[in-house]
Structures are given as structure tokens and as C-alpha cells.
Amino acid sequence: MDILIIFEHSNGKIHRMSWEAVAAGQSLAKDLGLTTAILILGSNVSELAEEASKKNVDEVLVADHPLLERYSSDGYSVALKQIITDESPTYVIMGHTYMVRDFLPRVSVALKKPLLCDLTGYYMENGNSVFTRQLFQGKITSDILPNGEPPYLLTFQSAAFQEDAVVDGSGASVRNIDVNLDKSMIRSQYEEPFQGEVGGVDLTAAELIVTIGRGIGKEENINMVKELGDTLGAQLGASRPVVDAEWLPTAHQVGSSGQTVSPKLYLALGISGAIQHVVGMKGSKNIVAINKDPDAPIFELADYGIIGDIIEIIPKLTEAIKNAKA
Amino acid sequence: MKICVLVKQVPGPDSPLLISDDKKWIQEEEIDYAMNESDSYALEEALQIKERLGEGEVVAASLGPDRVQKTIREALAKGADRGIHVKDDYPSTDSYVIAGQFALALKEENFDLILSGLQSDDTGMGQTGLMLGEFLGMSTSTLVMETDISEGKLRVKKELEAGWFQWVSMDLPACITIQSGLNTPRYPSLRGIMGAKKKEIKVMESTPQGELLQSLEKIYVPKKTKLTEMIEGDTDQVVAKLVDVLKRDIKVL
Ligand SMILES: Cc1cc2nc3c(=O)[nH]c(=O)nc-3n(C[C@H](O)[C@H](O)[C@H](O)COP(=O)(O)OP(=O)(O)OC[C@H]3O[C@@H](n4cnc5c(N)ncnc54)[C@H](O)[C@@H]3O)c2cc1C
Numbered sequence: 001m002d003i004l005i006i007f008e009h010s011n012g013k014i015h016r017m018s019w020e021a022v023a024a025g026q027s028l029a030k031d032l033g034l035t036t037a038i039l040i041l042g043s044n045v046s047e048l049a050e051e052a053s054k055k056n057v058d059e060v061l062v063a064d065h066p067l068l069e070r071y072s073s074d075g076y077s078v079a080l081k082q083i084i085t086d087e088s089p090t091y092v093i094m095g096h097t098y099m100v101r102d103f104l105p106r107v108s109v110a111l112k113k114p115l116l117c118d119l120t121g122y123y124m125e126n127g128n129s130v131f132t133r134q135l136f137q138g139k140i141t142s143d144i145l146p147n148g149e150p151p152y153l154l155t156f157q158s159a160a161f162q163e164d165a166v167v168d169g170s171g172a173s174v175r176n177i178d179v180n181l182d183k184s185m186i187r188s189q190y191e192e193p194f195q196g197e198v199g200g201v202d203l204t205a206a207e208l209i210v211t212i213g214r215g216i217g218k219e220e221n222i223n224m225v226k227e228l229g230d231t232l233g234a235q236l237g238a239s240r241p242v243v244d245a246e247w248l249p250t251a252h253q254v255g256s257s258g259q260t261v262s263p264k265l266y267l268a269l270g271i272s273g274a275i276q277h278v279v280g281m282k283g284s285k286n287i288v289a290i291n292k293d294p295d296a297p298i299f300e301l302a303d304y305g306i307i308g309d310i311i312e313i314i315p316k317l318t319e320a321i322k323n324a325k326a
Numbered sequence: 327m328k329i330c331v332l333v334k335q336v337p338g339p340d341s342p343l344l345i346s347d348d349k350k351w352i353q354e355e356e357i358d359y360a361m362n363e364s365d366s367y368a369l370e371e372a373l374q375i376k377e378r379l380g381e382g383e384v385v386a387a388s389l390g391p392d393r394v395q396k397t398i399r400e401a402l403a404k405g406a407d408r409g410i411h412v413k414d415d416y417p418s419t420d421s422y423v424i425a426g427q428f429a430l431a432l433k434e435e436n437f438d439l440i441l442s443g444l445q446s447d448d449t450g451m452g453q454t455g456l457m458l459g460e461f462l463g464m465s466t467s468t469l470v471m472e473t474d475i476s477e478g479k480l481r482v483k484k485e486l487e488a489g490w491f492q493w494v495s496m497d498l499p500a501c502i503t504i505q506s507g508l509n510t511p512r513y514p515s516l517r518g519i520m521g522a523k524k525k526e527i528k529v530m531e532s533t534p535q536g537e538l539l540q541s542l543e544k545i546y547v548p549k550k551t552k553l554t555e556m557i558e559g560d561t562d563q564v565v566a567k568l569v570d571v572l573k574r575d576i577k578v579l
Contacts, residue, residue, distance in 0.1 A: 073465075073466055097487065098468075098469055098487050101444075101452050101468050102456070102466075102467065102468045102469065102484075103456075103466075105421070105452070105453035105456040105457045105460070106456055106457070106459070106460040108422060108453070108457065108539070109422065109425070109457045109461055112422075112539070113539065114420075114422070114539035114540040115421075115422075115453060117452065117453065118450065118452075130543065134450065134548075135448060135449055135545060136343055136447070136448055137447060137450065138548070139343055139548075140343060140345070140352070140546070140547065140548070141546055141547070141548045141549075142542055142543075142544070142545045142546075143542075143543040143544050143545075144540055144541065144542055144543060145540065145541055145543055146539065146540050147537070147538055147539055147540060147541060148537070148539065187465045187496055187497045188465055188467070188494050188495060188496040188497075189494065189495045189496075190492060190493075190494050191492060191493040191494070191495075192492070193486055193490050193491065193492040194491055195489060195490050195491075196489045196491055198489070207578075208578055232578070240506065241506070243507060244506050246510075250489075253489075256487060256488070257485055257487065257488070257489065258488070259488075259489070260488070264576065265572070265576055265578050285576075286575075286576045288571070288576075295547070299554050300548065300550060300551070300552050300554075301552065302552075303554065303555065304554065304555050304556075304557060304571055305554045305555070305556050306556070306557045306564050306568065307556070307558075308561065308564060312561050313561055313564065313565060316562065316565045317565050317568065317569070320565045320566065320568075320569045321569060321572070321579065324569050324572075324573060324579050325579065
């Protein structure tokens with residue numbers, strides 16, 4: 001095969017971004033006239049292989065090994081280096097997930113092959129694919145190209161491709177492949193995952209959310225947003241820097257490390273719109289953003305935008321809402 | 327315990343970002359530089375590890391032209407013991423190249439632990455720290471939110487997606503990359519700032535870049551595709567209009 005798409009799964013469930021990776025792979029295959037395969041690493045994964053084989057790919061590869069039952073950076077790096085060397089695909093595609101962040105850079109070094117990561121897409125130019133990715137947390141875009149001979153490792157940002165764009169097929173063949181792993185290669189022990197403190201804050205069902213970003217400036221200013229939230233009857237969300245500074249508890253964090261929300265109103269105050277925040281709130285029905293920077297990426301997402309100083313606007317907005325409700 | 331922290335100098339959060347004429351990077355003269363945010367958390371963690379163990383050395387390393395010595399000095403002022411400046415007047419944006427240069431420059435030091443931020447605020451690739459670990463044959467982990475060292479073993483709390491975590495134990499030497507928020511980075515004291523001037527910064531002049539695995543063709547301002555309705559006017563006007571939108575269009579009042 002030419003394009004090897006690697007699945008990520010836990011508890012028998014395939015990661016949403018692995019399906020997006022399939023959509024990316026199918027799209028590239030079509031544009032470049034290439035063949036595709038899905039690779040599943042794990043132990044006892046025949047059900048997942050069956051699920052994968054229903055998609056329009058040329059083959060499904062299964063690397064079944066007891067030491068791959070649970071993710072480890074060492075195990076995955078060693079196994080993938082072997083598989084990529086044996087199969088010599090042109091492109092290897094994965095979603096830019098936290099797991100992939102953890103080991104794929106090592107595979108790039110081990111193979112001495114480029115890792116084009118966190119891609120937002122690609123476009124065709126003179127029969128070649130040019131890849132795009134964000135710089136400066138989304139404020140600038142870049143075009144990049146891999147150098148040297150393939151394979152090229154690619155990871156795509158969340159929602160760069162759509163899960164529902166995946167094309168079904170008529171039953172791809174499944175092939176088992178060998179990997180050579182032994183216990184001594186795995187130098188780390190992974191304990192059971194656990195959920196962080198949620199502290200009774202459930203934003204997933206909230207109808208109205210007012211979210212505070214770093215633009216609020218200092219802890220003393222949090223109170224004015226609390227008052228706005230109370231007046232509006234909205235829950236409080238926060239971006240990571242606000243949580244990092246301990247201005248609000250972690251449980252309020254919206255984004256890839258926090259909650260994923262889809263309220264009727266998402267009022268983003270002093271939020272720049274970095275991808276890790278956006279993945280948690282882009283499903284909101286109505287997004288209103290207030291930011292002093294007209295070029296802030298959040299405006300690319302907002303239905304309504306105000307360019308202005310939130311410190312000035314928030315108290316007046318609270319007053320005006322009080323009056324409107326009276 | 328011999329600890330190294332990689333600190334990158336990047337455009338600060340409020341720095342102007344003007345695209346250069348060749349469209350390959352931003353205009354250097356206009357940039358207000360700062361220490362990469364997650365690197366400052368990595369530095370703090372390194373200092374706290376040394377304090378907890380009651381022994382050891384923290385070395386701050388940075389790659390780039392002479393200006394990066396300012397970022398190394400900042401780390402020294404906060405408490406790092408010495409600095410290493412891997413000199414490169416035209417640093418590459420390819421993480422593979424940068425990690426390779428660091429590997430060459432730091433190999434002889436035989437660090438027990440190398441920390442860095444999980445990604446830089448400029449290119450955001452999140453690769454350098456882990457690649458360096460692979461070059462040096464160390465155990466690695468990214469997204470580290472807590473560290474614990476005892477009896478020559480490192481245990482880290484890793485952030486998983488959507489508010490989940492996981493503890494991972496590994497052998498030393500290890501190379502880990504730090505997620506923001508795991509500690510509260512200190513400010514340098516006046517004594518620290520004075521003392522930093524006397525601390526050594528070793529300059530490594532010749533660490534060639536070697537082959538680039540990827541190249542940045544051009545950069546540009548993102549194309550706008552969404553039709554955002556901009557609410558304009560003075561503060562009172564935008565507030566009145568927004569309340570109207572909340573009432574009539576979004577219907578939440
Ligand atoms: C692996 C990983 C996971 C992450 N997970 C998350 C996550 O779950 N959630 C999350 O939010 N982030 C997450 N982040 C961090 C994310 O990349 C951004 O750094 C973060 O979202 C930025 O938060 P912000 O928009 O509040 O701050 P900034 O990006 O600093 O933006 C502040 C904004 O406020 C504006 N502003 C400043 N002052 C004012 C004013 N007076 N009036 C109006 N506007 C003003 C500025 O113009 C700017 O646009 C993660 C990062 C990584 C690498």
C-alpha cells in the first residue's frame with residue numbers, strides 16, 4: 001500500500017480522530033492515485049479489524065502482540081519503526097492526538113523521516129500535495145513540504161477532515177503482520193488512567209456559557225465575569241491559562257484537555273481561539289467573541305464579534321442585561 | 327542529579343507578527359521576545375526537583391543567535407546553575423534538525439533528566455524534546471503534569487485527553503516535556519538577577535544543522551472564510567446592540 005493510516009483505540013473504541021485520519025487518507029489517495037491500508041496495533045483486536053475492513057481501503061493490517069495490549073511510548077515506537085520499514089508506505093497518517101504526540105516524534109528520529117504534524121490540510125499544486133499548518137497558535141498559516149525519500153509521517157489536527165466524509169467499502173482483506181517485541185524494550189510502566197476532579201461543574205449540558213480567557217488580565221477581574229454570568233444565568237467556562245493561573249478551578253476548563261460543550265450561547269471573552277480551546281467549543285450554536293485584537297483567530301469561528309476591551313464592556317453589558325431582564 | 331532544561335526564545339504573547347518580504351518568517355526586528363511559556367513551567371519544575379532532592383545541578387540550554395542568551399540569563403536569574411548556548415545564527419524550523427544539534431551539544435554532559443516545554447508558541451510542533459530523548463536513547467514522556475523522583479526512578483503524571491490522567495514510571499535517564507499549569511513559575515529575585523551575571527554560559531559554536539527533513543515554503547495570514555457579523559460602535563453602542571442580538575437573534579433573554 002502507499003498510504004498507511006494508523007488507528008488509535010482504547011476500551012474497544014476507535015478514536016474519533018482516527019476516522020478523520022481515514023478521511024484524510026482517502027482524500028489523498030484519490031488526489032494522488034494511491035492505495036490505502038489501515039493498521040491496528042494491539043492485542044485481540046479482531047473486532048476493530050472487522051470494523052475497519054468495512055471502509056473503502058485496500059487492506060487492513062493487524063499487528064497483534066501482548067506487549068501492544070496497552071499503549072507504551074517504547075512499544076509503539078519500536079513496533080511502528082519495524083512495520084513502516086517492512087511495508088514502506090509513501091505516507092503514514094494519524095490524528096494529532098495526545099497519544100501520537102507522545103511517541104511519533106521518536107519514530108521520525110528512528111527512521112530519519114519527516115513528521116509533518118498538526119496539519120490543517122493540504123492542497124494540490126502541479127500534481128503534488130502541499131501541506132498546511134498553523135504557526136503562532138493559529139495567527140499565521142504555513143505551507144510545508146517533506147524533504148528526501150518517503151515515507152513521510154503526517155498527523156492531522158482535529159476536524160481538519162470530517163469523520164462523516166469517510167467512504168465505506170465492500171470489505172477489505174485483513175492481513176496479520178509480525179512485530180518483534182520483547183519486555184526488555186519497554187522501559188516504562190503505565191498505570192490505570194483516571195479522571196481529574198470535576199468538582200460538580202458540568203458544562204456539557206449548559207445552555208449558556210460565558211468563558212474567560214487570559215484577556216481578563218488579573219484575578220481581581222474574574223468577579224465581574226461571575227456577575228455577568230449570574231445576571232445572564234450562564235455557567236462559567238475558562239481557557240487553560242486562566243486555570244493554570246488558578247483564577248478558576250480546572251473543572252471550568254473548556255478544550256481538548258477539559259470539557260467539550262455545545263451551548264446555545266458561548267460568549268468568549270478575551271480568548272484568542274487556539275485550536276486546543278476551539279475543539280471544545282466549536283459545536284456551540286451561537287458564538288459571540290469579544291477581543292481587542294481584530295486578527296484574533298476566534299473571530300474566524302464567531303457568529304458575532306466585537307473588537308473591544310472586555311474590562312470596559314463587561315460591567316456595562318451586565319447592567320444592560322439587568323435592565324433588559326427587568 | 328544532573329538536570330537540563332531546554333528554554334526557547336519565542337515572540338512573546340503581545341509581540342507584533344509581521345510577515346517578512348520573502349514570506350519565510352516574521353520580521354525579526356519587530357519581535358518582542360520572551361521565554362516560551364511551557365518552557366518556563368519546565369524550568370520551574372527542574373528547580374523544584376533539585377530543591378526536593380536537596381542536591382544536583384540545573385543547566386539551562388537554548389539554541390539560536392546571541393539574543394537567546396537573554397533567555398538563558400533569565401533562567402539563571404531564577405536559579406539555574408549554568409547555561410549552554412548552542413549557537414546558530416539562522417536556526418532551522420525543523421525540529422529534527424534542532425533536536426540533532428542539541429543531541430550533539432549535550433551528549434557529553436550525560437544528563438540524568440532533560441526537561442522542556444511540550445511545544446513552542448511559535449512553530450508549535452511539540453517534537454524537539456522527544457526527538458532529543460530518542461537521539462540520546464532515553465525514556466520519554468510528553469504532557470507531564472507532575473513529577474516524582476525516588477530511588478533512581480522517575481514517576482510522572484501524564485495528561486490524557488478530556489480531563490483524564492495517567493501515572494507512568496520510567497528509568498532514568500529520561501527526557502520529558504512539560505504541560506503548562508503544573509506549578510507556579512517563580513519570579514527572579516534581585517539577588518538572583520545580580521548573581522546570574524556571574525554564572526557561566528558555555529557557547530557551543532559548531533553544531534551543524536545537517537539535513538532538513540521538512541521545509542517551510544511560505545507563511546501567510548489565514549484566509550478568512552466565516553462571515554462573522556461584527557458589532558461596531560462605541561462601548562455603549564456595542565453593548566446595546568449585543569443585548570439586542572441576545573434578545574432577538576439568539577433568544578436567550
Ligand atoms: C496539548 C495542549 C492542550 C491544551 N488544552 C487546552 C484546553 O483544554 N483548553 C484551553 O483553553 N487551552 C488549551 N491549551 C492551550 C491553548 O493552546 C492556548 O494556549 C489557550 O487556549 C490560550 O488561552 P487564551 O485564549 O485565554 O489566551 P491567549 O491566547 O493569551 O489569548 C488572550 C486573548 O485576549 C485578548 N485580550 C487581551 N486583553 C484583552 C482585553 N482587555 N479585552 C479584550 N481582549 C483582550 C488578546 O487579544 C488575546 O487574543 C492546550 C495546549 C496544548 C499544547
